Amino acid sequence: MTTPFILVSDCDLPGTVIEDTLRSAGLHAERAASPASDDLATLGADATGLVVQWAPITAEVLDRMPNLRIISRVGIGYDMIDVEAATARGIAVANTPSYCIEEVAAHTIAMIMTQARGLPAYDRAVRAGTWKAVDARPLAVRPSTTTVSVLGFGRIGSIVARGCRALGFRVLVADPYAPADGIRSAGCEPVEIPDAVAQADILTLHVPLTEATRHLIDAESIATMKPGAVVVNTCRGPLVDERALADALRSGHLGAAALDVFDGEPLADGSPLRDLDQVLLSPHAAWFSPEALADLPVHAAENVIRFLAGESVPIVNPAYAG
Template sequence: MVRMVVTDHIFADLEQERSAAAALGTELESFNVATEEETVEALRGANIALVNFAPVTDAVLAAMAPGAVIVRYGIGYDNIDLEAADARGVSVCNVPDYGGDTVADHAVTLALMLLRKVTQFDRVLEAGEWTSPPALAPILASSQTTVGLFGTGRIGLAVARRLQPFGFKVIAYDPFANQETVREYGIELVPLDELFGRAHLVSLHAPATSATYKIVNAGNLARMRPGSFIVNTARGSLVDQDAVLGALESGQLAGVGLDVFDPEPLPREHGLRRHPNAILTPHAAFYSEQSLQNLQRLAAEEAIRAGRGEKLRCLVNSPALTTSNF
């Protein structure tokens, strides 16, 4: 019998996953693991694993059944050792299209709050004070503001589409960009140093890779205009959080909007938690009622394909050939 497991999740229920298991003639097993050791035990002998943040290491993969399939709830899969999965013949899938519009909405919300300095004004009034708007100068008109996108995938393009009616100039860096699509969106592609040098606000929309690791670092922050902004709704590892805090304290950055951190949660003692010009949300950009429903449905559908030996919709690796036991 196929063994289908959910390692960890944040959902109200697992009805869609249970229905998928029933369609495969099995029962769903659900856990709430966090450590490598717990994940090994949860996935020992498993054929299909639906994974949120559980660490899927080589030891975890070794414990799974031959020809197993992992479905990662969400877009990123940096908690899964892809090289080890390839070597052990384990297929890894993601769900890249469950809530891109929701993430884009969140990124643009953070960007507009920063550029209009909404949080700073609110804190003045919350303290019982009043201020003249020029006290928080400069605040530029949208038509005089350049937004730089680091990445022009599905979410980056959705951000551009939302920003352009406001009159923002949008530039982007993406070595893998579809040139024709980017032109259709009115985005100007630029080199990386020009992205940081020209943009008043840089918004990050790229996966976590060795090439993107801490791309927002002291060097690139120094290239930015004094008083500029950073928004990150992608992956926490794209940002050097200590460098960002230093840039806020020096005034090189006027504000940041961060939804993701490295590590997560952001340590209680980190200075970003207390900085008045930092808007922080707890990895919430993906969330809406509809996006969660889409995520569970698409993950469950992929699990059914895996159990039936059908072509997987969103395979992200190239596993070695093995003999599947289901």
């Protein structure tokens, strides 16, 4: 019996945990020399499984991997994979949705509270010799009089919503796939996306990146937001039109933003977001803790192992077998 071959397209995490985990399960595993499509297609011509972090997995790449049965994403999002093409070719696509739920939710709430209490501005002022409590910028809110709108009520969004509610915020939730009763049971109010955006003092994003959600927050939607509102994004950079966001911050229509993810990463040196004091930036780090770092590559490899053993894995395209 031929040992299944698993190709690792790319991974910027330290070590060889993915390959080691696959090999310990009796699979043959190799990492590609580069994530270039030709390298992947050449080495992966006989691959049964593919583990991918950032490499674009297009229909053309899939056509050159005729034996492929499973793609496992090293991470939660999977917008670098042409899922429709994989489904059409009978290839399952799995992600790793549980490795950093606590971390991203905590990072999001930290960003919300940092901006809600004007901490960066206070810090700069104290360091500059100014001692003035009533000069908070952009905000110094009372939670009970402040509305947090959460777009997406999945694993992370639901924790953020409950956490904000526990702190006393009024919380609106917009998620067409979440039962309204479940949102209400968390002490939150179910609304449609335009209402959530328009009523938000603080808007936080927790939706998958699709063609429908790309630039969900654009100039048109920002124009409906309250003057001084704050945008928080720890999900996917392209959910926000960064140029429109920067324009709204410069004009003063929006009060602040807190961003962990960007349309292009690393954030470009020339990005206007770098020069705006009211923007809090982190380097796509919301996922990180030592525990999450250890879990992520193992989870990605175990998806392949369990799938080939006929066990349940977090498949994002259940129609692949249809």
